[in-house]
Amino acid sequence: MNFDFSPEEQKFAEEVDQWLTENHDPVVMDHHRENFTQLADTPERRAFMKKLAAQGWLGMSWPKEYGGQEIEGVYEYILNEALSKHAAPQIGKGVGIIGKTLIRHGSDKLKDEFLPKVLHADIEFAVGYSEPEAGSDAANMQLKAEKVDGGWNLNGQKMWTTSAHFADWYWVGARTDPDKSKHAGLSLFLIPMDHPGLEVQSLPTIGKDTTNQVFFEDVFVPDDYLVGERGKGFQYISEALDLERFTMFTLSPIANRTDVLVDWVKAAQRDDAPLKNDPNVRRTIAQIVTDTAVAKGLSTRFVCAAKDGGGKPPTIPSSQYKLFTTSLSQRVCKDALDITGHEGTIMEGQDEAPLRGRFEGAYRATMNETVGGGSSEIQKNIIARRHLGLPKNF
Amino acid sequence: MDLDLSEEQQMIIDTTRAVLGEHSTSEVVRLMEDDPKGVAEELWKQLSEVGFNGLLIPESYGGGGMTLLEAAFFYEELGRFMAPVPHFVSCVMSAGVLLEAGSKAQKETWLPKIADGSAILTTAWYEPGRGQGEAGVALEAVSSGDGFVLSGVKRSVPYAAVADQLVVLARTADGVDLFLVDPTSEGLTLTFHQSQGREPHYRIDFDGVQVPAENRIGAAGSGWATWNTVMHDGIILQAASAVGGADRCLMETVEYANQRVQFDKPLGAFQALAHYMADASTKIDGGRVLVHEAAWNRVQGRSVARFAPMAKLFCAETYRETTRVCAQIWGGVAFTIEYDVQMFFRRAKHLQLSWWDTPYLEELVAADVLDR
Ligand SMILES: Cc1cc2nc3c(=O)[nH]c(=O)nc-3n(C[C@H](O)[C@H](O)[C@H](O)COP(=O)(O)OP(=O)(O)OC[C@H]3O[C@@H](n4cnc5c(N)ncnc54)[C@H](O)[C@@H]3O)c2cc1C
Numbered sequence: 001m002n003f004d005f006s007p008e009e010q011k012f013a014e015e016v017d018q019w020l021t022e023n024h025d026p027v028v029m030d031h032h033r034e035n036f037t038q039l040a041d042t043p044e045r046r047a048f049m050k051k052l053a054a055q056g057w058l059g060m061s062w063p064k065e066y067g068g069q070e071i072e073g074v075y076e077y078i079l080n081e082a083l084s085k086h087a088a089p090q091i092g093k094g095v096g097i098i099g100k101t102l103i104r105h106g107s108d109k110l111k112d113e114f115l116p117k118v119l120h121a122d123i124e125f126a127v128g129y130s131e132p133e134a135g136s137d138a139a140n141m142q143l144k145a146e147k148v149d150g151g152w153n154l155n156g157q158k159m160w161t162t163s164a165h166f167a168d169w170y171w172v173g174a175r176t177d178p179d180k181s182k183h184a185g186l187s188l189f190l191i192p193m194d195h196p197g198l199e200v201q202s203l204p205t206i207g208k209d210t211t212n213q214v215f216f217e218d219v220f221v222p223d224d225y226l227v228g229e230r231g232k233g234f235q236y237i238s239e240a241l242d243l244e245r246f247t248m249f250t251l252s253p254i255a256n257r258t259d260v261l262v263d264w265v266k267a268a269q270r271d272d273a274p275l276k277n278d279p280n281v282r283r284t285i286a287q288i289v290t291d292t293a294v295a296k297g298l299s300t301r302f303v304c305a306a307k308d309g310g311g312k313p314p315t316i317p318s319s320q321y322k323l324f325t326t327s328l329s330q331r332v333c334k335d336a337l338d339i340t341g342h343e344g345t346i347m348e349g350q351d352e353a354p355l356r357g358r359f360e361g362a363y364r365a366t367m368n369e370t371v372g373g374g375s376s377e378i379q380k381n382i383i384a385r386r387h388l389g390l391p392k393n394f
Numbered sequence: 395m396d397l398d399l400s401e402e403q404q405m406i407i408d409t410t411r412a413v414l415g416e417h418s419t420s421e422v423v424r425l426m427e428d429d430p431k432g433v434a435e436e437l438w439k440q441l442s443e444v445g446f447n448g449l450l451i452p453e454s455y456g457g458g459g460m461t462l463l464e465a466a467f468f469y470e471e472l473g474r475f476m477a478p479v480p481h482f483v484s485c486v487m488s489a490g491v492l493l494e495a496g497s498k499a500q501k502e503t504w505l506p507k508i509a510d511g512s513a514i515l516t517t518a519w520y521e522p523g524r525g526q527g528e529a530g531v532a533l534e535a536v537s538s539g540d541g542f543v544l545s546g547v548k549r550s551v552p553y554a555a556v557a558d559q560l561v562v563l564a565r566t567a568d569g570v571d572l573f574l575v576d577p578t579s580e581g582l583t584l585t586f587h588q589s590q591g592r593e594p595h596y597r598i599d600f601d602g603v604q605v606p607a608e609n610r611i612g613a614a615g616s617g618w619a620t621w622n623t624v625m626h627d628g629i630i631l632q633a634a635s636a637v638g639g640a641d642r643c644l645m646e647t648v649e650y651a652n653q654r655v656q657f658d659k660p661l662g663a664f665q666a667l668a669h670y671m672a673d674a675s676t677k678i679d680g681g682r683v684l685v686h687e688a689a690w691n692r693v694q695g696r697s698v699a700r701f702a703p704m705a706k707l708f709c710a711e712t713y714r715e716t717t718r719v720c721a722q723i724w725g726g727v728a729f730t731i732e733y734d735v736q737m738f739f740r741r742a743k744h745l746q747l748s749w750w751d752t753p754y755l756e757e758l759v760a761a762d763v764l765d766r
Contacts, residue, residue, distance in 0.1 A: 001403075001463065002396050003687050009395075074395070262763055282760035283753070289763050290704040297683030298676075304397045320676040380672035381665070388648050388671055390662035 003300065005078070012075055016057070016082040023051065024086070031087040031256065032348065032358065034365035036209040038083075038090040040124055041166045045089045049121035052091070059095050059119045066103055066111065067119045074303055085252035093125045093163075094118040097240040098171050101188070105228030105236055110190065114169075126167035126193060128158040128214060129237060135159075136378050138173075139182045139234050143216060145174035145189070152176070152189065152226065154197075154219040160372075164200045164212040167193045173233050176226075186233035190225045207365040239313065241374065249322055249369065251299045254329045257362060258292045261285075261336045264355055270341070284335050292332075295325045316387045323379040326369035333363040397686070399467075406460075407467050413440045414475035420734055426478035427737075430586045431556050432594035433514075434478045442511025447485045450627075451493070455505035462627055466689040469631040470682070473638030476741060478593075480514050480553035486631055488515035488561045490624035491572055495612030500574065504559065516557040518548040518575070518598055519621075526754050528570060528618045533600060535564035535571060542566070542573065542610070544603040554584050554596035561611070562600075568615030579603045591744030592737075625750065626702040627692065632749045633709035634685045636742070640678050640709075640716040643738040644671060647720040661723060670719040678716065681709040703750070703758040710746035717742040 005013060020029075028048045030037065040049045052058060060075050062068025076091060083090045099118045102111050117123040134140040143156035154174055164170065170191040177185035191198070197219035202210045228236060265285060268275040275281055298321040305314030336359040337344040348357030370376045384390045399407070417437035426432050441447055449465050451457025465486070472481065489508050492501050507513030524530035533546030544564055554560065560575040577584065581601040589595045612620050648671060651662035661667055688701035717739040721728035728735045746752065 001398065001400075001686060001690055003690050005395055266764055276764045282764065283756045285763055286707070286756035286759035289700075289759055290708050293687075293701070293704050294677075294680040294684050294708055297687055298680045300395060300687075301397060301679065301683055304395055307396070308398070317679075320679055323672070324676050324680055377665075377669070380669040383672035383675055384662070384668035388662075388668075388675060390648065390651060390668050390671065391660050393663050393665040393668045 005074075009074060009078060013078045013082060016079055017085075019055065020082060020086040020088060023048075028089070029087040031253075031260075032356070032361055033087065033208045034253070034362055035369070036207065036365075037087045037253075038092055039163060039209075040089040040121075041163065041209075046121070046124070049089055053119060053121040058091055058121060059099060059115075062095075062099065062103060062115075062119075066115050073306055077303055077306075081250050081252045084250040085256055087253075090250070093127055093171070094121075094123060097127060098125050098190075101227065101236050101240050104239075105232070107224065107228075109224055110227065114190070123169060124163060124167045126161050126163040126170050126212075126214075128161045128164070128170055128172040130160040131157060132159050136375055138237065139186065141173050141175055141186055143172070143174040144178075145176045145187065145221075147176070148220070151220055151222040154189070154191075154216045154221060156216050158214040158216070160203070160211050161200075161214050162211045164193065164214050165202060165210065169193055170195075170198070170214075173237060176230055176233075180231065183234045184231050186237075187230045188227040188233040188236055189221050190227060191219060191221055195219055206367065208361065249325055249329075249373065251295055251325065254295060254325060254332060255292055257329075257332050257336070257359075258288055260355065260358060261288070261332065261339070265339060268354075275339070281339055284339060288332055288335055291324075291328050295321070295328050298324055316383060319374075319379040319382045319387075322374065323376050323383070326366075327376060329366045329369050330363075333359050333366050337363055397683070403464060403467055406464055407471060409444060410446070410468050410471040411474075413437070413444060413446075414471055414477055416440075418475035418477045420737075423476045423478055423737065427592040430594050432478055432553060432592075433480060433556055437477060438479050438511055441479060441481065442509075445509075447481065447511045448509025450486060451489055451505050451509045455501060455509060457505065457509040461689075461693045462630060463686065463689040463693050465631055466634040466685055469634035470638035470641075470685075473635030474642040476639065476737060480516060480556065482628070482631065482635075483516040483552050484508055484514045484557075486628055487517045487624060488559075490627055491517075491561055491611055491620055494624055495572070495616060495620040497608070497611075499608070500611060504574075507558075513558040514553060514556050515559045515561060516551055516553050518551045518554070518560045518562040520548065520550045522547055522549050526750050528622075531563045531565050531570045531618070533562070533564045535566045535573065535605070537567065541604055541606045544573070544575065544600040544605055546600050548598045548600070549587070550589065550595045551598050552593050552595055554598060555586070555594065560598070563617060563621060566614065570617040570621070571615065572611040572617040572620060573605050574609040574611060575603065575605055579605070589744060591741040591748075593744070626698050629706040629749055629755070630685060630688045630692065630698065630702050632745060633681070633688070633705035636706075636709040636713035636745055637678060637682045637685055639738055639741060639745070640674070640681075640713040643717050643720045643735060643742075644674050644678060646734065647671065647723050651723055667723050670723065674712075674716040674719060677708075677712040681705070681712045684708055700759055700762040703755040703762075706750065707752060707755040707759065710742075711752070713738075713742040714746050 027044045040046050059068045060071050061073045064070050080090045129138050131141050133142055145152045145154050170193050172189045173186050175185050176187040197217045199215040201213050204210050265276050302317040302321045305317045340354040343354050346353035348361035417440055422434050426434050445458045448457030449460050453459040535542040535544050557577050560577050562573045562575045581603040583599040585597040587595050652660050654661045684705045688698055688705040691701050692698045721735050721739050724735050727733045
């Protein structure tokens with residue numbers, strides 16, 4: 001048993017941290033963007049990703065033949081935690097979902113076309129699974145893909161496609177085989193985001209940024225751009241989701257909020273007395289700090305299970321981590337606002353607000369964490385059935 | 395980073411389970427619940443023979459010289475089987491106090507006997523109407539001649555009826571001091587009182603009890619510092635025990651939920667109940683890592699000023715909440731003596747209130763976070 005990173009891992013963590021400190025850029029790194037910090041959505045952030053690529057930090061866990069270094073996934077975890085700690089964009093969908101799926105299942109053509117671009121940060125993706133009728137029940141996608149000469153013709157609608165308004169390529173699940181079962185009738189496609197048949201409509205959120213709905217009208221996709229085998233789409237999506245759960249909800253932003261709150265409480269005064277002497281505040285801080293330590297423990301479990309699993313996805317530790325950590329994330333914001341008191345109502349970005357409204361904004365931004373990426377209820381269903389062996393309960 | 399157990403650690407768990415599975419059955423635990431002595435004799439004998447009583451005692455004193463991490467694995471099992479033995483007060487707290495501050499003679503006299511189970515020591519700490527901090531220690535020890543005279547009242551002294559020696563926290567002119575006191579001393583009266591977790595507890599009245607000077611443990615006025623240090627180890631083990639109790643209670647409940655049918659379905663098919671269990675399992679698994687991380691840090695020689703109270707704070711509440719929802723899932727039978735779930739339910743709250751309760755632990759964490 002060992003709770004420290006190995007000396008090599010530790011060295012890498014320090015190297016990344018130092019590099020990020022040296023390359024600090026307030027335009028690129030902004031904690032106030034909360035969960036949207038992970039996206040490379042502006043020219044400045046894309047330039048930053050190119051710098052990361054130049055460091056050799058993209059695709060580290062990929063096989064050497066695809067330009068990776070074949071090192072353990074824990075290095076990507078360390079990198080993402082450091083990036084999110086600094087509120088920088090993260091290595092996300094390209095390296096994880098799309099890259100790893102293509103490496104496992106993609107044709108040579110798709111590998112040759114996309115993998116180098118991912119490694120060099122020349123490409124940003126949007127991921128389109130969710131639809132009006134396919135939320136938690138992701139396999140219920142209805143987007144129609146009809147076989148036509150030389151390819152597929154797609155019609156229908158996607159919901160919640162984050163990044164669609166700036167991405168270059170679209171990773172899309174569609175129903176190719178309506179006669180087959182719900183899960184066996186889906187396939188994955190790669191579509192250029194500027195395809196004339198796609199219409200992206202912004203869906204503003206109460207967080208800092210926007211997500212989108214995307215309408216498909218006779219979107220032709222050549223045969224070559226169906227990923228892997230026809231009908232295997234849902235299998236590929238499930239494989240990749242285990243990874244996404246982990247990289248989407250890094251612990252650092254939550255640990256960072258706890259630290260920021262603690263530092264603020266240490267210095268704050270109310271009615272001319274130190275706020276930290278308020279017994280309610282002390283209790284709340286103790287609970288938050290403790291739960292943050294538990295979240296870290298659950299992430300340690302996840303990392304270790306991933307290491308030991310030999311590539312087998314650590315589904316249960318990942319579900320437990322996601323379940324606990326996202327609700328903690330909301331609780332920290334709620335408690336922080338309770339501690340700041342009525343001044344907490346002053347909206348983010350104004351100097352009068354405690355911490356410039358960091359927690360007012362975070363309170364809004366974290367609302368979706370217990371829904372996106374597999375809701376808390378879905379995680380509990382997974383734990384109940386696959387970990388505890390309880391009967392199917394929905 | 396790895397959470398793998400060494401072969402030796404796995405063996406500790408397996409051996410403990412084997413011993414407890416045979417000698418700490420539900421029948422044994424129930425039998426001890428109303429016993430004023432409360433020690434499951436055969437279990438206690440077996441634990442000494444296998445060497446678990448001397449787990450934390452160095453080999454030079456006849457112990458096993460293992461670390462707090464191994465002890466944490468052992469304690470998870472003690473909690474899982476609700477083992478009715480005075481291991482915590484004797485082999486952890488009393489032995490810990492002696493190791494931390496005892497004289498050579500004190501250590502040589504008592505540690506080998508604690509390790510082989512031939513002596514039981516217990517701790518006399520709580521007092522009526524007083525808290526669990528340093529200020530709570532009020533029992534008076536007045537220096538007189540070449541010794542001390544102890545007067546006052548202790549309550550909730552575990553296993554006092556079978557104790558060969560009491561480790562007493564008392565207030566002297568120098569502050570708080572620890573004393574070894576013979577429970578058969580003149581002026582000392584034991585009165586049995588029952589506890590929620592059915593650990594046999596005693597009120598002890600000290601009416602001018604004479605204690606020789608050499609029975610003070612450590613330098614004058616060092617008692618609370620010693621106690622505080624040992625408690626930080628102790629609460630990590632209490633947390634481990636909570637994890638074990640919660641885990642077992644949940645596992646038995648999962649089994650029941652798969653069998654009991656209502657509305658033509660097993661209870662576990664009702665999502666409201668399944669989600670209680672999923673939540674509980676997440677907290678138990680999270681609590682367990684926290685315990686291991688706390689113990690591991692301790693073994694590395696790092697401060698556990700924050701980890702130890704966090705571990706007990708979280709795990710005790712997890713135990714309590716787990717037993718609450720488990721009782722809910724069992725329905726009416728949970729309320730009856732016949733079913734075991736009530737035994738966990740009572741022990742969970744007892745554990746949470748004991749060996750530093752929630753407010754005290756929260757303040758320890760808060761102080762480490764905010765005041766340093
Ligand atoms: C800001 C944002 C960004 C997103 N980005 C993307 C993206 O880039 N790509 C993408 O594909 N998707 C994305 N999503 C979609 C996200 O994954 C879905 O919102 C999520 O899967 C839940 O689906 P839903 O919103 O349709 O809710 P529903 O599935 O309708 O769920 C509503 C409620 O019912 C509960 N529920 C549903 N099924 C069960 C069940 N079996 N048992 C118990 N309770 C149940 C849920 O837990 C939830 O509480 C995004 C969403 C948001 C809000």
